[in-house]
Amino acid sequence: MERITNLKGLLIEQIRELYNGEQQQVYFLTNVLKQTEHKELKSIIQNHIKETQEQIKRLKNMLNQLFISPIGEHSEIMKGMINEANDLIDRSASPKIKDVIIISSIQYMKHFEIAGYGSAYAYAEELGRMDIADQLHISLSEEKEVNNLLSDIALDEINPKAKTPRLV
Numbered sequence: 001m002e003r004i005t006n007l008k009g010l011l012i013e014q015i016r017e018l019y020n021g022e023q024q025q026v027y028f029l030t031n032v033l034k035q036t037e038h039k040e041l042k043s044i045i046q047n048h049i050k051e052t053q054e055q056i057k058r059l060k061n062m063l064n065q066l067f068i069s070p071i072g073e074h075s076e077i078m079k080g081m082i083n084e085a086n087d088l089i090d091r092s093a094s095p096k097i098k099d100v101i102i103i104s105s106i107q108y109m110k111h112f113e114i115a116g117y118g119s120a121y122a123y124a125e126e127l128g129r130m131d132i133a134d135q136l137h138i139s140l141s142e143e144k145e146v147n148n149l150l151s152d153i154a155l156d157e158i159n160p161k162a163k164t165p166r167l168v
């Protein structure tokens, strides 16, 4: 592993981590799409799979602009979040609680990405690379937007429905 000596090095590291994390999420989102019957949740996930595919293209484009190979970084954090999510999904005893788990699992990932894209955006801006910063900002806005949509359906209907059956 090469040493990170400056902000540009850290920007590259961050973009590569985001790139790998997004790829892992395409598989995860495609998998959870099959696990819910909730129409609105399904459509949010479906749209976000398309967005994620565009985010991957954007990150690849940024790496090309920085003359960096996209291969080599593996996001252990994303892998851990996906493992945790799959474990909770496997243990869910009803579709109602499964929907809650799907939403919160995706939101964990969105918060992680908001931090990642937000930091990378700040580094690119500081470095005067607005060609990179602008692309990061598009993805940052998408992550925030999907997080808000998920919060809305969770609070309005999916969480309340999962209060029953009460076992304790």
Ligand SMILES: [Fe+2]
Binding pocket: 022, 025, 052, 055, 113, 143
């Ligand atoms: Fe993403």
